[in-house]
Amino acid sequence: MAQFIVLRLLHTILILFGVSIVAFGLIHLIPGNPLDILLPPEAPKEVVERLKVEFGFDKPLYIQYLAWLGRVLQGNLGTSVFTGLRVTGELLSALGNTFVLAIPAALLGFSLGTTLGTLAAFNHGRLLDKLFSVIAILGISMPHYWLGIALVIVFAVLNPVLPAAGMGGDGGFPVNWDEARHLILPVITLSMIPMGVIGRIVRSTVLEILSQEFPTALQAKGLQHRQMVWHVLKNAAPPALAVMGLQLGFLLGGSILVETVFNWPGSGQFMNLAIFRRDIPVLQGTVLVLASFFVIINLLVDVLQALIDPRIRR
Amino acid sequence: MNVPLSSDDRGGTAQPLLIVRDLKKHFPAKGSFWRLSRDKVQAVDGVSFSVAKGQTVGVVGESGCGKSTTARLLLHLIEPDAGEVIFDGEGVGAPGGIGVRDLRLQMQMVFQDSYSSLNPRATIADIIAFGPRMAKKVPSRQAHDRAGGLLEQVGLQPSLFARRYPHELSGGQRQRINIARALALEPRMLILDEAVSALDKSVEAQILNLLADLRRDLGLTYLFISHDLNVVRHVSDRVVVMYLGRIVEAGDVGAIFRRPSHPYTQALLRAMPSMDPDRRTEASLLTGDPPNPINPPSGCRFRTRCAFAEEVCARVPPALDDIAGGHQVACHMMVPGSGHSRAGTICAGHD
Amino acid sequence: MADVSTILQPIILPDTSAGAEPRSYWSTVGERLVHDRITLAVGAVLLCVILLAIFAPWAATHDPLQGSVLRRLKPVGTPGFFLGTDEIGRDIWSRLVYGGRLSLICGVTPVALATLIGGTLGLVAGIGGRVVNMAIMRVVDVFYAFPSVLLAIAICGVIGAGIGNTMLSLMIVFTPPIVRVTESLTAQVKNRDFVEAARASAAPLHAIIRHQILPNVLGGMLVYATSLVGISIILSAGLSFLGLGVTPPNPEWGLMLNALRQAIFVNPIVAALPGLAIVLTSLCFNLLSDGLRSAMDIKLPS
Numbered sequence: 001m002a003q004f005i006v007l008r009l010l011h012t013i014l015i016l017f018g019v020s021i022v023a024f025g026l027i028h029l030i031p032g033n034p035l036d037i038l039l040p041p042e043a044p045k046e047v048v049e050r051l052k053v054e055f056g057f058d059k060p061l062y063i064q065y066l067a068w069l070g071r072v073l074q075g076n077l078g079t080s081v082f083t084g085l086r087v088t089g090e091l092l093s094a095l096g097n098t099f100v101l102a103i104p105a106a107l108l109g110f111s112l113g114t115t116l117g118t119l120a121a122f123n124h125g126r127l128l129d130k131l132f133s134v135i136a137i138l139g140i141s142m143p144h145y146w147l148g149i150a151l152v153i154v155f156a157v158l159n160p161v162l163p164a165a166g167m168g169g170d171g172g173f174p175v176n177w178d179e180a181r182h183l184i185l186p187v188i189t190l191s192m193i194p195m196g197v198i199g200r201i202v203r204s205t206v207l208e209i210l211s212q213e214f215p216t217a218l219q220a221k222g223l224q225h226r227q228m229v230w231h232v233l234k235n236a237a238p239p240a241l242a243v244m245g246l247q248l249g250f251l252l253g254g255s256i257l258v259e260t261v262f263n264w265p266g267s268g269q270f271m272n273l274a275i276f277r278r279d280i281p282v283l284q285g286t287v288l289v290l291a292s293f294f295v296i297i298n299l300l301v302d303v304l305q306a307l308i309d310p311r312i313r314r
Numbered sequence: 315m316n317v318p319l320s321s322d323d324r325g326g327t328a329q330p331l332l333i334v335r336d337l338k339k340h341f342p343a344k345g346s347f348w349r350l351s352r353d354k355v356q357a358v359d360g361v362s363f364s365v366a367k368g369q370t371v372g373v374v375g376e377s378g379c380g381k382s383t384t385a386r387l388l389l390h391l392i393e394p395d396a397g398e399v400i401f402d403g404e405g406v407g408a409p410g411g412i413g414v415r416d417l418r419l420q421m422q423m424v425f426q427d428s429y430s431s432l433n434p435r436a437t438i439a440d441i442i443a444f445g446p447r448m449a450k451k452v453p454s455r456q457a458h459d460r461a462g463g464l465l466e467q468v469g470l471q472p473s474l475f476a477r478r479y480p481h482e483l484s485g486g487q488r489q490r491i492n493i494a495r496a497l498a499l500e501p502r503m504l505i506l507d508e509a510v511s512a513l514d515k516s517v518e519a520q521i522l523n524l525l526a527d528l529r530r531d532l533g534l535t536y537l538f539i540s541h542d543l544n545v546v547r548h549v550s551d552r553v554v555v556m557y558l559g560r561i562v563e564a565g566d567v568g569a570i571f572r573r574p575s576h577p578y579t580q581a582l583l584r585a586m587p588s589m590d591p592d593r594r595t596e597a598s599l600l601t602g603d604p605p606n607p608i609n610p611p612s613g614c615r616f617r618t619r620c621a622f623a624e625e626v627c628a629r630v631p632p633a634l635d636d637i638a639g640g641h642q643v644a645c646h647m648m649v650p651g652s653g654h655s656r657a658g659t660i661c662a663g664h665d
Numbered sequence: 666m667a668d669v670s671t672i673l674q675p676i677i678l679p680d681t682s683a684g685a686e687p688r689s690y691w692s693t694v695g696e697r698l699v700h701d702r703i704t705l706a707v708g709a710v711l712l713c714v715i716l717l718a719i720f721a722p723w724a725a726t727h728d729p730l731q732g733s734v735l736r737r738l739k740p741v742g743t744p745g746f747f748l749g750t751d752e753i754g755r756d757i758w759s760r761l762v763y764g765g766r767l768s769l770i771c772g773v774t775p776v777a778l779a780t781l782i783g784g785t786l787g788l789v790a791g792i793g794g795r796v797v798n799m800a801i802m803r804v805v806d807v808f809y810a811f812p813s814v815l816l817a818i819a820i821c822g823v824i825g826a827g828i829g830n831t832m833l834s835l836m837i838v839f840t841p842p843i844v845r846v847t848e849s850l851t852a853q854v855k856n857r858d859f860v861e862a863a864r865a866s867a868a869p870l871h872a873i874i875r876h877q878i879l880p881n882v883l884g885g886m887l888v889y890a891t892s893l894v895g896i897s898i899i900l901s902a903g904l905s906f907l908g909l910g911v912t913p914p915n916p917e918w919g920l921m922l923n924a925l926r927q928a929i930f931v932n933p934i935v936a937a938l939p940g941l942a943i944v945l946t947s948l949c950f951n952l953l954s955d956g957l958r959s960a961m962d963i964k965l966p967s
Contacts, residue, residue, distance in 0.1 A: 011806075018807030026823050137955070141948035143899045145906060146922060146940030153933040253812030257903050261926075272907060275822035287811075287819050295810045389865050418867035431858040435690050435880040441859075444876060448868035479689060492862075499866060 004306055012299045016292060020072070023288040024065050027280045072288065078281030080274075087285040091270065095289065098266035101258070102251040105187045109194030110244055116195070117202030118233065124207060132199065139196025145257040148189035152261070155185060165263035186262045190255060194247040201243045205236040238309045245301030249294035322420060322502060323367075325403035330364040331503055331535045332421075337361045337387055337397035355607050357383040359559040361397070362634065365503070365552075370529065370536040372550030372567070374543060374582070378607060379556040381539045385507045388537075389423060390414045402502075419449065422496040426508040427489045432480035438465070438491055439476040445498045457498075464494040469524060486517035490524065497528070503535040510545060522549060543586050547571055552640075555579050558607060558615040561634055565641035575643045577620050614646070626653035694884075697960040704956030711949040718765035725759035729916045738932045749935040751921065752928055757935060760916035761942050767828065767917045768946065771910075772898035775835035780890045783840040787847025788882070791855060792874065802848065808841040817900055821909040831901055831910040838900070839893055846889045850882045884961050891954035895947035902943050918943050 071078065077087040120132035155162045162185050209215065209232050218228045256268025263269075267286060274282035338361075340354040358380045365371045373381050386392045388399055390406070398405055401420065405411035425431040432441055442464055443457035452460070462472035468490040480488060489509065496504055506525070510518040522545065529536060540546050546553060546567075553570040555563040555578065563576040574580045605611050605618050613631050617623035624646075630653070632644040650658030698704055717724050726745070732754035739750040748757040790801040808816070820834040854860065855878065863873045902919025904910035911917040913924070921939040929936045 014803065015806050015810050018804070019810045022807065022811070026819055137948065137951055138944070141895055141899075141951050142944050143902055143906075143919075143922075143940060143947075145903060146937070146943065149922070149926065149929060149940065150937055153929050153937060157929055157933055249812040250814065253815030253818075256814065256818060257906065260907060271818070271822075275818070275909070283819070283822065287815065290815055291811045294812055298810075386861075391861060391865060415867045418865055423862070423865050425858050425862055428858055431862060433859045433863075433877055433881070436876070437689075440876075444863065444872075445866035445868060448872035448876075449866055481690075495862065495866075 001306070005303060008299055008302055012295055015295055019291045019295060020069060020288060021065065023284050023291065024068055026287065027284065028061070068284075072285075077285035077289075080279055080282050087282050091267065091282070091285055091289060094265060094267045094270040097264065098252065098255050098259070098268060100183070101186055101190060101264060101266060102248070102255055104183065105190035106194065106244075106248055106251055108187060109191035109247070110198055112191070113195040113198030114202050114240065117199040118206055118229075118236075120199070121203045121206035121210065122229075124210075129203075132203070136196045136199045136203075139192045140200070142192065143257075144189055144193050144254070145261050147192055148186065148258050148261040151185050151189060165261075186258055186264055189261070190251060190258050193254075194244075194251065197247060198240060198243060202236060202240050205239050206232060209235050234308070238305045241301055241305050241308075245298045248297050252290055252293055323402065327367060329367070329403050331367045331369075331402055332365040332388070332537070333398075333400040334364065334384075334388070335362050335398045335400070337384065337399070338395045339383055339387055339392060340395055353608050356559050356610055357607070358387060358394075359610075361556070361559070361561055363554050363561060363564055365535055365537060367535055368529075368533065369551045370538055370549055372546035372553045373537065373539045373556060374541065374546050374553060375556035376541065378558075380559040381541075381556055382507055384556075385423065385505050385537070385539055388505060389418060389421060415449075419499050420501050421503045421505065422499055422501040423505045423507060424489075424492050424496045424509045427485050427492065427512045429480070429488075431492055432488060434480055437477050437479060438483075439472075441480075441491065442495050442498050445495065449499065461494070461498065464497055467497070467528070468494045469520075470494075484517075485513055486520060489513060489517075489521055493521075493524070493528070497532070501534075503537070505537045505539070507539045508541070509538075511540060511542065518545070525549070543582060555582070558605065558610055560615060561642075561644065562616060563643050563645075564634070569638075569641045573641075575637065575641070575648055576616075576645050577622060577647075578616050614644070622647060622654075622656065624654055694957075694960045698956060701956050701960065703952060704960075707949045707952040707956065710945070711953065714765060714946055714949070715769065717762050718769050721762045721766055725756075725762045727756035727759045729755060729760040729763040730914055731755060738928050738935060740932055741934055741938075748938060749932065751935070752924055755916075757921075757938055760921060761918070761939065764916040764918045764921060764939070765942070765946075767911055767915065768898050768902065768919075768943070771828065771831060771835070771901035771917075772894050772946070772950070775832045775901075776839055776890055776893045776897050778832075778836045779839035779843050779893075780886060782836075783843030784847050784886055786840070787844040787849075788851050788874070788878070790844065790848040791851025792870075792878070798848070801844065805841045805844045808837075809845075813838045813896075814900065814903070817904060818907065818909060821904055826909050826912050828911050828915075831904055834904070835897055835900060839897065842893070843886070843889065847882065847886055850885045851878060854878050854881045888954055888958045888961065891950060891957060895950035895954070898947050898950070899943060 068078075075088060077091065079085065080087055080090065083090070116132050116135070120129040123129050152165075162181060166182060215228055215232055218231060219225070223231075252267075255264075255266055256272055258264070259266045259268040260272060267290065271283065271286045271290075273279070274286065337358055339358040340356050342354055361380070361384055363371070373384070375381050383392065387394045387397075398408070399417075400406065401412055401417055406417050407414060436444070439458050439461045442461035443452075443454070446452040446457045446460065447454055458476075462476055465472045465475055470487065470490055475483075475487070475491075480491070483491070492509070509525075510521050513521060525536070526549070528534060536549070538546065538549055550567045553565065553567050554561055555570070555576065557578050563570065563574070563579045570579065571583065574583050605615070611618050611628070613629050614620070614623070614627040615631075617627040620627070626646055630646070632646050632649070632652070634642045634644045635649055636642050637648050646652040646654035647656045726747075732751070734754055736746070736750045736754035737752060739746055741747070741749045743749060746756045746758070748761070751757055751760065786801055786805075790798045793801075811819070817834050817838045820837060821830060824830045824834070860873065860877050863877045901910055902917070902922065905917045905919030906923045908923070911920055913920060918939040922936075922943075925936040925939065
């Protein structure tokens with residue numbers, strides 16, 4: 001078990017290196033000199049040259065990368081070209097706002113998906129199952145940002161009961177009912193796709209387990225229905241957990257669209273602005289942080305899976 | 315026996331078609347890739363035997379004794395770690411000898427009938443014609459015609475079976491296809507790896523009869539691997555008994571079955587169910603637990619289950635010695651002066 | 666001990682398969698698909714969408730780029746503009762029909778290209794030795810570290826908007842998952858007995874890949890690729906929604922969705938229409954993929 005964790009950790013570090021290279025290298029995909037993006041085209045040559053040296057663009061690429069990496073590891077993600085503020089600080093607060101959305105959405109989506117998926121599997125072929133299949137497949141066929149718009153139309157325009165946009169207060173965790181109201185629509189929107197995906201995986205995994213003989217054997221041994229269900233769920237957990245990990249990544253990365261619809265000042269919007277302003281340091285930092293989160297979450301999910309299912313430990 | 319020599323013959327009647335010397339294969343044990351410890355599964359550890367032209371040599375042993383690995387080593391489907399394979403006098407892979415590709419054109423394998431031994435996406439004719447078309451560049455038309463001929467030879471009507479798919483056939487039919495596929499390259503020798511083990515008894519009898527006819531008609535040589543002693547007794551001229559990667563006894567079929575000398579062989583034979591109601595199965599001679607192939611016992615590998623094991627058995631691995639005209643045994647008890655208390659006092663076929 | 670061969674005489678093989686026509690795997694799959702009513706319905710709808718997109722100039726009632734301020738945001742059912750007009754006065758139906766072209770192209774092309782590239786890489790990784798496999802799969806892992814939406818947005822944000830860049834970005838996003846699926850399928854097939862038999866027949870490697878491995882891998886790849894098309898449509902619409910994909914004034918469903926956002930207070934139904942188009946098309950592809958998977962999951966008798 002320990003060997004497994006160590007191996008996975010090494011693997012993760014390797015991946016994180018790769019991620020940092022990609023995050024750093026992104027801006028060099030832009031055709032032309034990175035400096036051209038920052039400065040107007042009429043800027044005098046000497047200014048361009050001077051800034052080149054100042055920003056280190058004249059040094060070979062791998063030196064630039066190492067310098068950047070060095071700063072990142074010390075917690076310095078650079079300074080925003082646009083606002084002049086430190087990226088780290090702004091990103092963290094924006095990230096916090098995204099978590100306020102993502103975590104309840106994850107909880108809602110996962111629990112709803114698991115429950116419905118299990119119910120559907122145990123009622124295979126009957127109305128409940130078919131109903132669930134329809135909901136699930138609609139859930140994954142729907143662009144969630146469109147669902148957000150639709151919800152806004154229904155609940156904020158046609159029957160104004162919920163706010164259409166914004167976070168309410170100053171950001172951060174909702175401290176009163178008004179701020180919490182702002183959470184409702186975005187969270188529901190964001191939870192749709194995870195619910196659909198998790199539900200389908202849980203349903204198909206549970207169906208597969210039920211088709212094996214051991215649940216029947218358990219019941220024949222005198223186990224109550226409830227206990228048998230528990231055993232089935234334990235077996236269904238590993239693949240479901242793996243998908244949940246992936247979905248968390250989706251929630252972090254895909255939140256950008258929902259945040260745009262609801263004008264939510266999270267990391268998604270943060271990144272969106274950076275793209276339009278060509279704010280390179282912000283872009284690099286955000287991509288790096290979000291991707292790293294995803295990698296670490298997946299590592300935790302893998303370890304959790306291995307804890308539950310000894311077969312995975314190789 | 316007098317076997318007409320094949321047109322590919324190189325060595326003459328006296329030359330064994332196949333000689334295997336000291337074949338070894340160790341696999342890294344699961345989980346030991348990253349670790350520095352060298353845990354190895356000693357699947358095949360110094361196997362030597364020979365097969366004469368026109369003969370059928372049976373290889374028996376329990377699951378995990380290395381029979382199937384040996385078969386794959388012969389064809390270089392798995393690369394041996396050590397040892398030589400000599401086909402009709404020429405070393406395989408040796409300079410001046412015969413290449414692996416040419417070896418495969420002369421030695422083919424018939425697989426156990428699992429559903430996955432035939433490509434589910436191909437027709438029967440395609441499956442049989444694949445080898446000749448791809449390996450010998452036979453034109454497609456010709457290869458398919460020949461496939462039809464082979465189908466007839468194995469007892470299936472080409473007009474009914476050539477265009478079918480594996481999932482439409484029964485186990486016995488699929489096994490006939492396996493044989494036809496092996497014969498398509500016109501080999502001189504067939505390795506049959508548990509070729510009848512998955513079949514119902516009645517079907518098994520048909521396939522065995524087919525194999526006997528083919529051997530006679532085509533002048534083939536067989537290496538017949540099986541865990542079923544009854545079948546091996548029925549088809550073989552010589553028998554090789556394997557245990558945990560090594561050969562413990564080898565000899566003519568009569569000698570092995572009437573005068574088994576190694577304790578393991580004796581135990582195996584005693585455990586054979588008999589059709590004779592007067593012969594009841596007796597208590598097993600085997601004691602102890604089956605050992606771990608990753609860390610096999612030192613010296614004689616069978617000693618942990620042998621009722622006669624002594625100190626010398628742990629110290630010195632017994633060599634495969636000839637005790638009587640082609641009958642070989644690897645046991646200290648059979649060798650006078652080996653240090654075993656019963657050495658030299660036992661004759662072949664002791665009880 | 667009684668001898669086996671004296672008990673049983675050779676028996677003439679009973680001919681159980683007389684009369685039946687040989688059924689290849691794909692023809693069996695095709696027949697199952699045709700009998701699956703949902704897949705049939707979905708296929709029909711999809712066909713309509715595709716036909717509308719191809720014959721857009723005839724199906725549309727107006728020029729999708731021509732608008733008049735006088736006709737802004739007319740509701741559904743307005744005579745002549747039966748699905749209403751958008752914020753610049755352009756006919757929604759016509760824009761939806763033309764937008765179908767862009768959305769379908771943006772949905773199918775990246776997936777098709779990714780399947781080509783990713784499939785090849787996956788095959789190589791599955792067949793090649795340990796070193797090749799590790800090299801390819803580790804690089805894939807790095808790309809997997811990015812949530813797909815994030816990656817698509819980041820790439821598009823960097824290389825710029827436009828339909829070509831959108832498709833390039835999506836192709837990059839979809840290649841790693843396809844590599845993984847293909848590699849996994851190839852590794853499974855590679856270990857099956859009939860591949861070993863093919864190796865034993867001294868056939869060259871390329872023949873084994875082409876005749877033994879590839880036919881058994883393509884099915885799974887097809888199912889997976891079809892499921893990706895639905896995602897691709899949604900993702901490309903999402904990119905346009907953010908302003909990173911297709912540029913205005915091109916009619917594209919995601920773009921329309923964004924532009925009509927302001928309209929939700931004035932004419933909510935019209936604002937939701939492009940989304941419906943996306944949902945419908947994506948749903949069809951997802952159901953098609955499900956249907957394919959069911960049809961291919963034949964428990965063949967042994």
